Amino acid sequence: MHGFDLREALRSFRHHRGIATTAIVALTAALTLAGLFLMLAHNATVALQFVGDRREMVVYLRDDVTDSQRDDLVNRLTGLFGSVTYVGKNAAWKDFAQQVGDPQLLEAVDQNPLPASLRVRLRPELLAAPAMALAAKQVGEMPEVEDVRYGAEWVRRLDDITRGLERGALAAGIAVALALILVVYNTIRLTVLARRQPIEIMSRLGATDGFIARPYVIEAVFEALIASVLSLGLLYALQQAAASQISGVVFLPWSWAAAFVGAAVALAWLGASLALSRVLRAVGA
Amino acid sequence: MITFDQVSKRYGERLALDSLSWQMNEGECVVFLGHSAAGKTTLLRLITHETQPTSGRVTVGTFRGGRLTRGQRALLRRTLGIIYEDFRLLGDRTVFENIALAVRIAGHSRDDEVIPRVMYALEQVGLQLKQAAFPHELSAGERQRAAIARAIVNRPAVILADEPTGALEQRSADDVLALLRRIHGEGAALLVVTTRREVANGLPGRVLEIEDGHLAHAPSGPGPETEGGLPAGEFAPPGAESGISGASPPPDAAAPPTEAGA
Known part of the structure; x- marks a missing residue:
């Protein structure tokens, strides 16, 4: 030029x-x-x-799981799926009480029925619905686990x-x-x-x-x-x-x-x- | 310099040129005289390679017939100076800039190369004082003189003029003819096509009459006698060794260019 x-x-x-x-x-x-x-x-x-980043899997623990079994489970889940946060029975009740807000309603419950849980923030590659379903299935088969929830329908729709x-x-x-x-x-x-x-x-x-x-x-x-x-x-x-x-x-x-x-x-x-x-x-x- | 060898040109059903043969030598002046649609403009378009012959061969200098590449065609056109009836000046440029454009097209990009050439051409046509004017500020005669300055500024071997006085009143037409005679007198070959006999008579070269794509008869005027349009004798162009044909350098610029021109 x-x-x-x-x-x-x-x-x-x-x-x-x-x-x-x-x-x-x-x-x-x-x-x-x-x-x-x-x-x-x-x-x-x-x-x-x-x-999508807010997707997580909630792993409910059996009531008879010991602390060492729980720690072992946390280590395994962290290695396999992502970061894990433990929510104890008391913490779960506190959250629940905060959400409900009505003390009279809460007094109607004799004892804390909520199980302890592990909240798993899945790695990015596991965020798609099929991967989440597979991960939930694997976790659900572990002996310490009572139940696994991850909002399957919501994830599929998203x-x-x-x-x-x-x-x-x-x-x-x-x-x-x-x-x-x-x-x-x-x-x-x-x-x-x-x-x-x-x-x-x-x-x-x-x-x-x-x-x-x-x-x-x-x-x-x-x-x-x-x-x-x-x-x-x-x-x-x-x-x-x-x-x-x-x-x-x-x-x-x-x-x-x-x-x-x-x-x-x-x-x-x-x-x-x-x-x-x-x-x-x-x-x- | 320019040779047409059995050249025909057909536009659809219409035969514009029919087996035309003629030749023009260096420094010669040739005038093609003919009515409208006789084939005169087609002849010029064949020389400038704006169109190709349907048959036959057109040779211009070292460009020997056939289809040229775009680069070769540009090179060919740079060896010619073309003057049009409607001037074809660029309206958004001054006279100086219009002429300077031709110099830059010829490959001279530095101002110290461009300015002296333009000033010399302006001096030749007597337009030094109008160098900063735009075409719409000029009379028709001045515009044609500006177009002539653009045609001669690169000292082409041959100047082609398509009805150069067609848009001019008598006095301007006489001035332009006098200018063309002088340029030819300094050595440039001149090829003029016109419908006007007085233009043909006002120029010093051979006159070839063209009619419906044929050469009508042998030429008149001071040029060499020819037969069937081909030159018969030797022709010694006046001043062939100097002037427009490229031998002498332009003199120093008579005046500095305007700001617009630089």
Whole structure:
């Protein structure tokens, strides 16, 4: 790239402000919609991870389990499935009393009927419903264990929702990406077609394709850069507004934002190059 | 320099050129005179490789017929200076910048290479004082002179002019013809296509009349006698060793360029 190409790109940008502004507005609109989708997908992923991370398995112990047997069981479960927290009979009763809140109701119960339990926070690879079911089955067969609960139905539904969201996000993502490619390509193509006459004149004067194309490609990249930064600004404002109403709404990670700008610029470069090659073929016949 | 050997060009059913053969030597001036749709513009488009002959061969300098690559075609066009009836100046550039663009296209990117060449071309056409003007600020005659400056700035071996006075009133047309005569007098080969006999008569070269894609009859004017469009005798172009054809360097710029031009 030459200083002349940059100067030419800036000149074209200045002299054709109308076309450049139209291109930037159209690109900003398309990129904002695509970015909105990305932000929704990211927030859905974050929310599902948050819910998924709270999945745990509750292992109820038999009343006759000794302390050493319990410690041994804790060690085995920690090694096999994840972190384990012991909740004794008294602690369980305290939790229960706190949840019920009505002392008269609690007085009606003679003695603490709640078993001691172990709360197991499963490792990430064991969080899917089938893995949890298998883990629960294995734990249930251990002699110290009275019962195992992990909310099988809830876990299955959460998994279904996650899968559905992933598939939907993939399909919508492909559709949005295709729409974005078309919008960027056609927007840049229109700006190039609007400059058909100077392109034709330069071709008649003997300019090489590279000489003609470089300034226009640089201009398209400028426009995409401005549009992508503007759309990120809009998305940030939107996220801030949403976060003030709904807690936990987050902006795109910075790596995603950088990739977003990079993708917009790459698309503009590609769109401008393709559009220019078509125009050059047409005018230079 | 330019040779058409049995060249035909067909657009669908219409035969624009029919087995045309003619030749033009270095430094020569040739005028093609003919009515609209006689095939004159097709002839120029074949020389610039904007289109390909349906049959026959067009040779321009060392570019010998056939389909050129895009790079070769660009190179060919850089050896030609082309003047159009409608000027084809870039409206968003000053006169200086329009001419400078042709210099940069020819591969000269440094300002100290570009500026003297442009100033020399401006001086040749008498537009030094209009160098900062945009095309829409010029009269038609001035625009054509700017286009001529752009055509000669790289000192091409041959200048092609497509109806160069077509959009001009009489006085400007006379000025442009005088300018073309002078440029030719300094050594550039000149090929003009026109519908106007007074233009053909106002130029010093052979006149070839073209009618429905054929050469109508032998040329008139001061050029060598030919038969069937082919040159019959030797032709010694005036000033072939100097001037436009590339021998002498441009003089130093008469004035510094405008800011817009730099």
